[in-house]
Amino acid sequence: MIAELLEKFGIHQAHSGVFAGDWITKPGGPEFDSLNPSDGKVIASVMCASSKNYEQVMVRAGEGFKRWREVPAPMRGEIIREVGIALRKHKKDLGLLITLETGKILSEGQGEVQEMIDMCDFATGLSRQLHGLTIASERKDHRLFEQWHPLGVVGIISAFNFPAAVWAWNAILAAICGDTSVWKPSNHTPITSIAVINIVASVMKSNGYGDVFSLCISEGHLAAEWIAQDKRIPLVSATGSCEMGRVVGAKVSQRLGRSLLELGGNNAAIISPSANIDLALRGVLFAAVGTAGQRCTTLRRLFVHDSIETMFMEKLCTAYGSITIGNPWEEAVLMGPLISEPAVEKMMLAIEEAKKQGGKVLAGGNRILGSGNFVEPTIILASPEMPIMQQETFAPILYVMPYHHLGDAIRFNNEVPQGLSSAIFTDRVSEAEQFLSTRGSDCGIANVNIGTSGAEIGGAFGGEKDTGGGRESGSDCWKNYMRRQTCTINGSDQLPLAQGIQFDL
Numbered sequence: 001m002i003a004e005l006l007e008k009f010g011i012h013q014a015h016s017g018v019f020a021g022d023w024i025t026k027p028g029g030p031e032f033d034s035l036n037p038s039d040g041k042v043i044a045s046v047m048c049a050s051s052k053n054y055e056q057v058m059v060r061a062g063e064g065f066k067r068w069r070e071v072p073a074p075m076r077g078e079i080i081r082e083v084g085i086a087l088r089k090h091k092k093d094l095g096l097l098i099t100l101e102t103g104k105i106l107s108e109g110q111g112e113v114q115e116m117i118d119m120c121d122f123a124t125g126l127s128r129q130l131h132g133l134t135i136a137s138e139r140k141d142h143r144l145f146e147q148w149h150p151l152g153v154v155g156i157i158s159a160f161n162f163p164a165a166v167w168a169w170n171a172i173l174a175a176i177c178g179d180t181s182v183w184k185p186s187n188h189t190p191i192t193s194i195a196v197i198n199i200v201a202s203v204m205k206s207n208g209y210g211d212v213f214s215l216c217i218s219e220g221h222l223a224a225e226w227i228a229q230d231k232r233i234p235l236v237s238a239t240g241s242c243e244m245g246r247v248v249g250a251k252v253s254q255r256l257g258r259s260l261l262e263l264g265g266n267n268a269a270i271i272s273p274s275a276n277i278d279l280a281l282r283g284v285l286f287a288a289v290g291t292a293g294q295r296c297t298t299l300r301r302l303f304v305h306d307s308i309e310t311m312f313m314e315k316l317c318t319a320y321g322s323i324t325i326g327n328p329w330e331e332a333v334l335m336g337p338l339i340s341e342p343a344v345e346k347m348m349l350a351i352e353e354a355k356k357q358g359g360k361v362l363a364g365g366n367r368i369l370g371s372g373n374f375v376e377p378t379i380i381l382a383s384p385e386m387p388i389m390q391q392e393t394f395a396p397i398l399y400v401m402p403y404h405h406l407g408d409a410i411r412f413n414n415e416v417p418q419g420l421s422s423a424i425f426t427d428r429v430s431e432a433e434q435f436l437s438t439r440g441s442d443c444g445i446a447n448v449n450i451g452t453s454g455a456e457i458g459g460a461f462g463g464e465k466d467t468g469g470g471r472e473s474g475s476d477c478w479k480n481y482m483r484r485q486t487c488t489i490n491g492s493d494q495l496p497l498a499q500g501i502q503f504d505l
């Protein structure tokens with residue numbers, strides 16, 4: 001089954017992890033294995049880039065940029081439309097591969113490919129809308145306007161949990177904008193990145209632009225460092241932990257490059273006494289347990305009004321007890337494994353630490369013995385003052401806290417370093433509005449009667465504070481991938497100066 005799936009993507013036992021318009025068949029770096037988190041077995045191995053191979057990638061990406069930027073944007077859109085069609089054809093298999101390598105359930109694996117397809121459709125439409133403003137000039141017969149030009153080679157550093165969709169947010173938008181990109185994926189999910197490149201490269205090649213999307217898998221973080229330090233890369237988009245973002249952001253800003261950071265979240269939801277309880281339960285369950293708690297948007301903190309706390313928590317604990325945990329390839333399974341053994345250890349350490357700080361485990365709390373990185377989804381009764389509340393543990397741990405005044409719950413929501421996603425469940429307009437007001441949630445995403453995760457691609461995605469401030473995917477995020485040029489044309493035979501300055505001889 002696995003061998004057949006790999007065969008469909010042309011992946012053999014040891015595949016090159018370096019694509020520079022073509023696969024570099026024998027790259028100079030070491031080889032490593034991608035492990036199936038459900039059983040610890042090797043899926044396939046990958047050959048890494050040496051610094052010399054990285055140079056080859058950058059040279060091709062740079063040359064590719066010079067040709068690609070000349071293609072009119074709507075024509076680029078036509079080609080990206082074909083990429084979307086190819087992804088539709090491979091949706092089932094690519095989704096299965098994502099499930100295999102990340103451990104996310106079947107439906108989420110398919111959803112991730114859908115997110116890529118949505119990006120292609122969005123970008124195709126956008127290809128006719130990369131427009132700038134015309135601004136009234138203060139000078140007679142002058143025309144003041146903005147135009148947007150392609151930026152160059154964009155660096156993309158992505159995480160294991162969305163090994164394909166987050167690449168698409170960045171690479172597809174970058175391509176529509178006339179940029180080429182070099183991708184350093186997570187070393188937990190190299191096979192998915194090879195499959196993605198295989199799908200898109202065949203479309204790009206048949207259109208004569210095979211070097212728009214490149215890939216550089218390295219030993220450890222090496223390629224991320226190469227990208228962060230590389231002056232030829234005007235924009236580095238990085239998704240991952242706050243620690244990673246601090247290092248990458250500092251390196252990129254040191255050379256005065258731009259970075260687009262989408263880092264950790266520590267997302268909260270508030271359950272008001274007026275909430276539709278069934279809806280809130282379903283929203284909380286998907287946000288806290290979906291993807292085994294390994295989304296940056298995962299619900300980590302829950303503030304429940306004290307008047308409904310006992311009832312709500314009973315229902316939630318019952319629901320947790322009925323989650324089917326197991327091999328994500330099986331239809332009925334709702335929660336697969338964590339990505340790695342160290343991830344399980346981190347979760348167990350966090351639970352121990354929470355207990356020391358006064359937390360009480362209400363559900364779950366254990367690893368599941370046997371092969372694979374399986375754990376029980378966990379609920380811990382906590383209080384906002386516990387230091388562990390400030391930190392993101394990338395695992396299905398939900399801290400629950402009662403509140404009395406909505407103002408307090410909003411304050412707790414905001415009193416963490418991260419600022420990605422937030423939600424309130426309420427049927428009272430005044431509560432929803434308070435949550436969305438300037439005194440409300442300080443996060444980049446604020447939802448009403450929807451959980452914290454599962455954003456559509458049409459909106460701008462990202463968050464404030466330690467989440468890094470970047471915005472990716474929909475809305476006007478394309479502007480990140482272009483350079484803005486302000487132009488003034490004097491159509492008169494006079495030379496009036498702005499601000500009324502006189503400078504005559």
Ligand code: UN1
Binds near residue numbers: 161166294295452456
């Ligand atoms: C991430 O976890 O890095 O909103 C991205 C969501 C998904 C994207 C998550 N569309 O949960």
